[in-house]
Amino acid sequence: MCRADGNDGSAIAAYGNFIKHYYDLQFIPAVETIVKKDKKNPKRVLRDVKKQLQNNGIGTKSQQALKLQHELKKEEYKSNSKHKKQMHAERKFKLKQQKKKAKHRGH
Numbered sequence: 001m002c003r004a005d006g007n008d009g010s011a012i013a014a015y016g017n018f019i020k021h022y023y024d025l026q027f028i029p030a031v032e033t034i035v036k037k038d039k040k041n042p043k044r045v046l047r048d049v050k051k052q053l054q055n056n057g058i059g060t061k062s063q064q065a066l067k068l069q070h071e072l073k074k075e076e077y078k079s080n081s082k083h084k085k086q087m088h089a090e091r092k093f094k095l096k097q098q099k100k101k102a103k104h105r106g107h
Contacts, residue, residue, distance in 0.1 A: 059067075 058064075
């Protein structure tokens with residue numbers, strides 16, 4: 001019972017039917033599936049492990065500590081400057097509002 005023009009509303013009817021008989025439907029519990037692990041080439045595994053062990057950062061421990069300290073300072077400076085900008089903008093806005101009120105007030 002399908003028309004050639006495709007405007008029969010069958011999708012709407014199907015959805016209505018679904019909603020109407022939703023509580024009559026019987027759902028089955030999920031079935032567990034066994035997932036096979038992909039076999040990896042042992043040479044590739046060794047190369048990856050070696051690469052991870054070598055990739056412990058640039059420089060000595062003291063250089064890494066200095067780098068970390070620098071990053072922390074940078075973050076702190078960023079947050080402080082953001083806060084200062086926000087306070088400056090707020091102060092500027094309040095000043096502008098006061099000037100506007102003073103203009104409207106008159107003498």
